Amino acid sequence: MVRKTKEEAEQTRKEIIEAARNVFHESGVSRSSLDKIAKAAGVTRGAVYWHFADKAELFFAMREDVFAPMLARTDARLYDPAFDNPLDAIEASITEFFRVLAECEVVREVFEIMISRCEYVDEFSSVQEEVGRPALAFLEKIERMYQQAFDKQLLRPGLLPAMVARDTWAFTSGLLHLTFGCRKNTGLEQEIPAMIQAHMALRRR
Amino acid sequence: MVRKTKEEAEQTRKEIIEAARNVFHESGVSRSSLDKIAKAAGVTRGAVYWHFADKAELFFAMREDVFAPMLARTDARLYDPAFDNPLDAIEASITEFFRVLAECEVVREVFEIMISRCEYVDEFSSVQEEVGRPALAFLEKIERMYQQAFDKQLLRPGLLPAMVARDTWAFTSGLLHLTFGCRKNTGLEQEIPAMIQAHMALRRR
DNA sequence: TTATATACAAACACGAATGTATGTATAGTT
DNA sequence: AACTATACATACATTCGTGTTTGTATATAA
Incomplete structure (x- = not known):
């Protein structure tokens, strides 16, 4: 179940951002591991690294x-x-x-x-x-x-x-x-x- | 060269706090490892853990x-x-x-x-x-x-x-x-x- | 239709940080 | 003078996070 459509990919991107916001807010930026964020978004770190270079870029987005x-x-x-x-x-x-x-x-x-x-x-x-x-x-x-x-x-x-x-x-x-x-x-x-x-x-x- | 006098111990305590302030200010609290602070103070983590339970207590002090x-x-x-x-x-x-x-x-x-x-x-x-x-x-x-x-x-x-x-x-x-x-x-x-x-x-x- | 780039998942390798346990020389205490 | 608590240094175990690499199914372009 990989290779989603472009719209789906954009959707997971938004879900990752939303998850990041929740995890950042709960644990602070430093203690928010990308794995925690990924799991909160229902994906793996692979997806996060696909859409964002690192935590900072995700934060900026x-x-x-x-x-x-x-x-x-x-x-x-x-x-x-x-x-x-x-x-x-x-x-x-x-x-x-x-x-x-x-x-x-x-x-x-x-x-x-x-x-x-x-x-x-x-x-x-x-x-x-x-x-x-x-x-x-x-x-x-x-x-x-x-x-x-x-x-x-x-x-x-x-x-x-x-x-x-x-x-x-x-x-x-x-x-x-x-x-x-x-x-x-x-x-x-x-x-x-x-x-x-x-x-x-x-x-x- | 251990077992300093009480005054000396108090002095190292102050030096640890000063080092912590510098390292906190330079790297932020999260990225300031106790090892970094200890080295900045010219001691080891042993000294830090002797005077403070953890990073939070050091921060409060x-x-x-x-x-x-x-x-x-x-x-x-x-x-x-x-x-x-x-x-x-x-x-x-x-x-x-x-x-x-x-x-x-x-x-x-x-x-x-x-x-x-x-x-x-x-x-x-x-x-x-x-x-x-x-x-x-x-x-x-x-x-x-x-x-x-x-x-x-x-x-x-x-x-x-x-x-x-x-x-x-x-x-x-x-x-x-x-x-x-x-x-x-x-x-x-x-x-x-x-x-x-x-x-x-x-x-x- | 086939080829390729996409959108991830899974696995790997590495370092870094923490807490604790142990060692030890000496300042104080009796 | 002997003992003990102090003030650390050192070593150990473990966990966690990161970045990268590899695998792979499929949307999409040609």
Whole structure:
């Protein structure tokens, strides 16, 4: 029962990625042997090595599957022409990010793996850059939006776009990390939309 | 040349912890074999197993060495009676945290290990709780401080202590994570004091 | 129709890491 | 002075994971 059709092969590829996500999330990346992942996917290591060069490549594939759509969704809100107030766009974009995070378990698992179940050394140190780049990009995007808000006199007087952008940048990053770090202790997730709203209210005129 | 004196034994214990920190930081916790750590410390695995039950216990010891003093220093600022404005105390406490982080490489290495070179599963999942607890405690502390500021009418009108506390909480966490995530890309570290000041200025009357 | 590349499974070879058990010289203790 | 616990070093056994190689049935292209 070998030599599947192309569609079937693509299907097993997806199943391997899904299994990897589950095993990574359960055991951490380092302790997730390819054999464990293969068995979780109902295949052997042969199949895994056929589709992916090694564990790192499998990890990257898993990550890319959820990262790109996430960026697309948040950017769609950020640049939604329906908002004539840039501050509303920023708020909507961040809110959308955490909404997806709360609603989609796959996304949540991948983020949790990347935040607290992966060691960024050697082959994986590039992951940190790949995560850092969108983070930097996000900073630049919202700085431009805040600049627009500033030009439109929508920012509270005395506030500089660069500074409030960095503040929002840190706030967002912290919120993301805290959702995973202190998840069981608090009902933080329920409060997130209110926190985002309060954060933005701080800088509205 | 065995059976050292008690002081010498304590010294090798410290050297093992220091070696562990270096190796953890270089290779990540998972890929740091006890043999590698032992050799970095100039001893054999026998010595490591004599002082520590396993890698996790060694990790905990390394962490505790820098965590407790850090908490003491930031709390000292937070509760410094010299500040009659609680907002100044909060600002000083956070500033102090990042000042120590910038100045002390040992502290920086340990935090970097904990943030991006350790997988929080199995034996290490308890670490996440131990880190989450002080984080929660910090939230409660600054919420009380903000409450005092509120009572003294030092908070900008319309702001609720609980909300600004959470905002500062997320901001601080994000700043910490971003210093390691985007370190090489930007000169972020230089800007941190200004960012903290701007963050606090947002909520001052 | 035949040939070939595909999509895996199965087997192999190797290193690396762990935990433990044992050896041993000496600092402390009585 | 003799004894014992200490502070390691050394050796052993075992497990686990990886990368590669080989085998093989079949989809697919010619």
